[in-house]
Amino acid sequence: MTHAKLALEDGTVFTGRAFGAAGEKVGEVVFNTSMTGYQEVLTDPSYRGQIVTMTYPLIGNYGTTADDAESKGVQVEGFVVRELTRVPSNFRSSCDLDTYLKASNVVGIEGIDTRALVRRLRVRGSLMGVLSTTDLDDASLVRKAKAAHGMEGKDLVKEVVPDQSFKWDKGFGQFAEHVIPARAADKHVVAIDYGMKWNILRCLTQVGCKVTVVPGTASAADVLAHNPDGIFLSNGPGDPAAVGYAIETVKGLVGKKPLFGICLGHQLLGLALGAKTFKLKFGHRGANQPVLNKRTGAVEITTQNHGFAVDPGTLPAAAEPTHINLNDQTLEGLRHKSLPAFSVQYHPESAAGPHDSTYLFEEFRAMMG
Structure with missing residues (x-):
């Protein structure tokens, strides 16, 4: 498994396993509490500029299908889950989540403590972050997160x-x-x-x-x-x-x-x-x-x-x-x-x-x- 890291502007760094595409993305780190609907979340244009964390611990179990897309493609900057299901089970599924994100050039990370991440966001507020599979140096990633421009004043x-x-x-x-x-x-x-x-x-x-x-x-x-x-x-x-x-x-x-x-x-x-x-x-x-x-x-x-x-x-x-x-x-x-x-x-x-x-x-x- 390839390693991936998520660094926040407050200096916190989470290390996990990469899925989806390789690369590096910057965005506002937010969380969604839905138990289902991850494909609708991924394709919602309102998430442009954001790295989305799902609080439900198991994501990807029913795969993806073109019928559930809410726009022409994946809109999020990055995707964070506790555990990714790599073998979906649903008669409507046409593609597993890992392959879906690869095709959309979106970086994902799994295997981190999403409860700890969400608790930090609830206490500190939404934070800018960097999600990377290419730069795994903690200090470098934190510097990039600190330098990122927040959502206020941004026309997306x-x-x-x-x-x-x-x-x-x-x-x-x-x-x-x-x-x-x-x-x-x-x-x-x-x-x-x-x-x-x-x-x-x-x-x-x-x-x-x-x-x-x-x-x-x-x-x-x-x-x-x-x-x-x-x-x-x-x-x-x-x-x-x-x-x-x-x-x-x-x-x-x-x-x-x-x-x-x-x-x-x-x-x-x-x-x-x-x-x-x-x-x-x-x-x-x-x-x-x-x-x-x-x-x-x-x-x-x-x-x-x-x-x-x-x-x-x-x-x-x-x-x-x-x-x-x-x-x-x-x-x-x-x-x-x-x-x-x-x-x-x-x-x-x-x-x-x-x-x-x-x-x-x-x-x-x-x-x-």
């Missing part, structure tokens, strides 16, 4: 947006009809792609929307030129405050058409309305985050992946909070009081995760009339 959206607009023609794929009953496509939605998960497009299609996807660099005029019934603001990576062009676009869209935002799209809507965002200590990443719907009093178990949040104390009088995280009381949803615009910080499309919040896609469709 331009690294993951599509090159041009396109029509979504893949339907709702594997998305179960019993979750959202299929409807005839009689509404046209423009989805602004800042690094969008494909299951969002499947969910929009499922509730009766024809979807045109435009790059996250599009202007308000570009979006409105498609004459949509509604506009969707997608998830994506990096610091929302650094994506000034997207904030300006959303400002130009508020009040023009019904708006629905998820994750980064939620943060951009908040910033466009005049609120501020801040970086969370270690973020919310997993499929078990409890969220209170303030309008109904119901608690939803949600899938989440974000390192920044909207500061509820800075919301303008025209906006109100709709959802609150029950673990740390951070803002998980907002809506405009008089205009058709709302957003949530979490991922109602799940993939992978619970389906408690899929009703939000129906609410968006109803908002379009």
